[in-house]
Amino acid sequence: MSDSPAEPTLAEQIAAQLRRDILRGKLPPDTAIKERDNAAELGVSRTPMREAIRILAQEGLVVLRPSRSPIVARPTVKEVHDQVVVLLALEKLSAQIACERATEQDLARLAELNEKIAEAYDQVDALDLFEMDMAFHRLIAESAHNAALAETHHAYLARLWRARFLSATMRRNRERVVSHHGAIMEALRARDPVAVDAALDQHLSNLAEDISAAIEAENAAAVRAGG
Amino acid sequence: MSDSPAEPTLAEQIAAQLRRDILRGKLPPDTAIKERDNAAELGVSRTPMREAIRILAQEGLVVLRPSRSPIVARPTVKEVHDQVVVLLALEKLSAQIACERATEQDLARLAELNEKIAEAYDQVDALDLFEMDMAFHRLIAESAHNAALAETHHAYLARLWRARFLSATMRRNRERVVSHHGAIMEALRARDPVAVDAALDQHLSNLAEDISAAIEAENAAAVRAGG
DNA sequence: TTTCCTCATCTGGTATACCAAAAATTGTTG
DNA sequence: CAACAATTTTTGGTATACCAGATGAGGAAA
DSSP states (O other), X not given: OOOOSSSOOHHHHHHHHHHHHHHHTSSOTTOBOOHHXXXXXXXXXXXXXXXXXXXXXXHTSEEXXXXXXXXXXOOOHHHXXXXXXXXXHHHHHHHHHHHHHOOHHHHHHHHHHHHHHHHHTTTSOHHHHHHHHHHHHHHXXXXXXXXXXXXXXXXXXXXXXXXXXXXXXXXXXXXXXXXXXXXXXXXXXXXXXXXXXXXXHHHHHHHHHHHHHHHHHHXXXXXXXXX | OOOOSSSOOHHHHHHHHHHHXXXXXXXXXXXXXXXXXXXXXXXXXXXXXXXXXXXXXXXXXXXXXTTEEEEEOOOOHHHHHHHHHHHHHHHHHHHHHHHHHOOHHHHHHHXXXXXXXXXXXXXXXXXXXXXXXXXXXXXXXXXXXXXXXXXXXHHHHHHTHHHHHHHHHHOOOHHHHHHHHHHHHHHHHTTOHHHHHHHHHHHHHHHHHHHHHHHHHHHHHHHHTTO
């Protein structure tokens, strides 16, 4: 699942481009991704475009239908909610294991990032803050030193990027995030599984609701626009 | 992730073929899968072979290396163990949710399959029994009615197919599996999350050890053979 | 007017050819 | 004999062309 960081292949570049467009909303749900037209538009052949579409399909961002153009996925509230449930479970498992296995370096990195977030939370724009939040959670997953777990967790984090971003824009109390992160940090540092579990529950419990509200709002808007 | 059940594409057929060969051991770990030679051998072009290899890479059965032939993966004991940990967590989460959400039909199907296994456990061959066991666990995951969870669980189940098969062949006490399944069944029917958790722990706790032993044995054999 | 059949068109799937980069091998030179 | 450099081979990546099936529109018949 790890790409060669050296020189991304054309298909990966295309996938990255489309991914950005989808996540930023430039390609809204239900938009058709015709591999012919789209490839011509970008001046590439169908082959890498095809592969890029497969990558995004694998990530759940587009859906493939037999004998039909692939379209940008329009996740239902239930689907997103289900994914959040899994994400939460994976992250809690990670944290549990991390209580035993996290190295001092892991904790140091986590603390450093947490510090950075605490300093910047009211100064940087939402997107940057969001990236840092994502990195924080990824670090937790990686602190369990379980490659499969980290990979799957990361996949869900990526898949929920848009939903989480939508929810982040509507949530204005950033202070809470910072305090939650602090609680998670402390629990991890104390290597207290129970406290970590509680802290994560606290931090992510509202996420599902926020995301649900955001998705519903977007879908309602789409319906109004005649989507 | 769901295929069109109608008419599998060539790439999917090739992937299925290779998957079987790998899981059955016909293509042992470290075997190179040259997309050129292999395609010519099967009488197909590189395109579907390439896609098939990607599919298997996604499943973790083969590893892609830059500027090198893809090779059949040789999972380390730690990797497999890590995956088992995740599988167990996913299955326990499924069971927890299933305690609330499982329909009577779900439980009926589960009971039916359990019955079938109990009747056949000492009569059918290991492979058939294994398939039934896999179906049993998949039913548990599906009883949570969380598509994302079921999908990820199934992916891990498939990824661990070979390891689980290896462990199954070396374990001769099939009765235990049956009794464990019965315990899981009863706990689910009672919709008792604690009991389900305990039953699953009981059932899957030895799996990691068994698998580890099997993997180590295979790797040792490979070393002896000059792999 | 409605329904059904036909045909043009669009879709993804596959085959083939070409290219550039990276190994591996071989030859040369110290 | 060893180390280095050039060539040859193998690899994956990309472009292009062709094919079969499905879709959907449009016309003909009831």
